[in-house]
Amino acid sequence: MMTLRLPEIRNALEGIVPSILATADVDGIPNVSLISHVQYVDPDHVALSYQFFNKTRRNLLATRLASVTVVDPDTNAQYRLTLEYLETQTSGPLFEIMRAKLAGIASHSGMQDVFRLLGSDVFRVREIEPVASEVMARPTKRNALAAARRSCEQFSRASEMGELFDTLLACLQQHFGIEHAMVLMLDQISNRLYTVSSRGYPFSGIGSEVGLGDGVIGVAAAQRVPIRIGHMTSQYTYRAAVLDSARAAGLEWACANAIAFPGLEAPQSQIAVPILCEDQTMGVLFAESTEPNQFGYDEEDALTLIAELVSARVALLQKDETAERAQPALPGSDAGGKAIRLRHYRIDNSVFVDDVYIIRGVAGAILWKLAREHAQSGRVAFTNRELRLDPALRLPDYIDNLEARLLLLQRRLSERGAGIVIDKCGRGRFRFLVEGKLSLEET
Amino acid sequence: MRVGMGLHPSSDPGKAKPDMPRAQRPHSPEAELEALSACKDDLGSGSVLTAELAEFCQSGVSVIIAVGGRGNVPLSGQGCACRVLEDGRMRILLLRRSSHALLAAADRGAPVAVTFSQPLTHRSIQIKGINAATGEPSLSDRQAAVEQLAGLEQELRDVDYARSFTEAYCAVDVGDLVALDFDPVAAFVQTPGPGAGAELRK
Structure with a gap:
């Protein structure tokens, strides 16, 4: 018989059924308690949540040994x-992975005022022993690996970033049955993530922002690990977090202009997977559901693979465009038409068109630059490269996400x-077209 | 999308369902200690259990057990039911097929700990025991195991576990039951919260 290994029993490590934890003191007197979950760390390690300094804790520090019985919620298979x-x-x-998971479990079990993570206790697994139980057949479930492969085949054919993200979210719906998802990219200057693509919401929320560390999205971006929650919890909501951070920054007026975050009102399951580039966060792939416990270890693995490929694809798209040469300016194309009034606020680079808020931050600065050059010389053709080289835009040298900022700007407009x-109009090149006569104001 | 997770069997896919907390009014360690100090009725001066605690342990709640193993390696496991015997000893009914190591350790004289926990309220009590011995359960023990597991199954269903899961989790083969008896020597409140771990002394 094959020796049991941890990856094969991960479904019993979801915290859906509480686990039994036994410890003993130095005299061998045992202690037994139910614990909310055992966290899978890697094929040889698990972690337990340390919430109270109690007898279990004292025993662990004294003897460093424990026995835990876990239960697979789908099959009732049990292991010691x-x-x-x-x-x-x-x-x-x-710690953050476990804190998020515990918040969901606590909220679901009515213990949100009691459960609080003080630490993640890491253990080496010495032995896994099956415990006889009434085992049910495992319910049919989607093959996450096959779904990941089909998705990757599809979105890898995208030739520009907007198409890449939109296809990716369509694939999540088609192959994983994920109805609500979005892609956010990180602005390293403001340390905020902004939505560049979304699917399955009443409004797109393109341009809406999440602060680093806010909700599962912000925590995944800050910690560079996937974060997921199986139940609704008020500790990880965005609406409140976004407005609070805007107020804290003294941007009262910005609250009125903030683009609403498109997320579900009452998500049960949420997963946020960082899109990394050389170990730095570039963005986040986020999915959610109104049903509990929708994203398990397999879904986490599949979405992590997908995020890896998205990162490689984005890098390739950006690499291709840097080789492009700047094109000579073309004559303007805005003869006649209606008057379009742009107002730019220096304080945060926010731009309004005819009193409608469009965008702020680096994307706002780009829009203002393009509009000024267009108004002055009638220039239409621009390159990504010249934006990168413009010191006034203050793009970071590393992972500038310029393509994502342009995509955001394009979609907001x-x-x-x-x-x-x-x-x-080709990799690394675009045209700035105005259907009227621009007038510019700066405040 | 996952299909078979244990919770919310009645969920209509695609339809939002409010999340019902398992314990809307969870029990607390303070409440346990207050109830004990107010309690006059007990099972005799030698017992660590009040009548109310004894009833709680036998009411069809979750029964989990640990037996001291070799070299301070404890063994964790699950019981089916509990009985408080006339002589004050406690009897835990276990399934033999899933408890071989625990039973062997108990027969070697290892100390035991048993925690009783009610899913709906999180109320939890831990009993420490010595002088453990295993034996054949009586007919009434087997009947008690069936009844208490039925009670636990109903509680688990009330806190939203799927019926298919609760049926398997609480399944009992009465022919496979074994009795583990011990002398209770101490009781502790183990409901999560401030005050958890306090000894219940009369």
Whole structure:
């Protein structure tokens, strides 16, 4: 018979059925308690949540040994694990993964005022022993690996970023049955994530922002690990977080202009997977559901693979465009038409078109630059490269996400019917088309 | 999308369902200690259990057990039911097929700990025991196991576990039951919260 290994029993490590934890003191007197969940760390390690300084804790520090019985919620298969305590982590990725999961479990079990994670106790798994139980057939479920492969085949054919993200979200719907998802990219200057593509919401929310560390999206971006929750919890909502951080920054007026975050009102399951580039966060792939416990370890693995490929694809698209040469300016195309009034606020680079808020931050600065040059010389053709080289825009040297910022700008202008179009015309080149006569104001 | 997770069997896919907390008014360690100090009725001066605690342990709640193993490696497991015997000893009914190691350790004289926990309220009590011995359960023990597991199954269903899961989790083969008896020597409140771990002394 094959020796049991941890990856094969991960479904019993979801915290859906509480686990039984036994420890003993130095005299061998046992202690037994139910614990909310055992976290899978890697094929040889698990972590337990340290919430109270109690007898279990004292025993662990004294003998460093534990026995835990876990239950697979789908099959009722049960396993006894012999564990050796190694260390306690009180911050960092594992701690944040467990804190988020515990928040969902606590809220679901009515213990949100009691359960609080003090640390993640990491254990080496010495032995896994099956425990006889009434085992049910495993319910049919989607093959996450096959779904990941089909998705990757489809979105890898995209030739520009907007198409890449839109196809990716369509694939999540088609192959994973994920109805609500979005892609956010990180602005390293403001340390905020902004939505560039979404699917399955009443409004797109393109341009809406999430602060680093806010909700599962912000925590995944900050910690560079996937974060997921199986039940609704008020500790990880965005609406409140976004407005609070805007107020804290003294941007009262910005609250009125903030683009609403499109997320579900009452999500049960949420998963946020960082899109990394050389170990730095470039963006986040986020999915959610109104049903509980929709994203397990397999879904986390599949979405992580997908995020890896998205990152590689984005890097390739950006690399291709940097080789492009700047094109000579073309004559303007805005003869006649309606008057379009742009107002730019220096304080945060926010831009309004005919009193309608469009965008702020780096994307706002780009829009203002393009509009000024267009108004002064009638210039239409621009390149990504010249934006990168413009010191006034202050793009970061590393992972500038310029393509994502242009995509955001393009979509916001289009959604708001601003009469201004960013028209991609080949890799690294675009046209700035104005359906009228621009007038510019700066405040 | 996952299909078979244990919770919310009645969920209509695609339809939002409010999340019902499992314990809307969870029990607390303070409440346990207050109830004990107010309690006059007990099972005799030698017992660590009040009549109310004894009733709680036998009411069809979750029964989990640990037996001291070799070299301070404890063994964790699950019981089916509990009975408080006339002589004050406690009897835990276990399934033999899933408890071989625990039973062997108990027969070697290892100390035991048993925690009783009610899913609906999180109310939890831990009993420590010595002088453990295993034996054949009586007919009434087997009947008690069936009844208490039925009670636990109803509680689990009330906190939203799927019927298919609760049926398997609480399944009992009465022919496979074994009795593990011990002398209770101490009781502790183990309901999560401030005050958890306090000894219940009369």
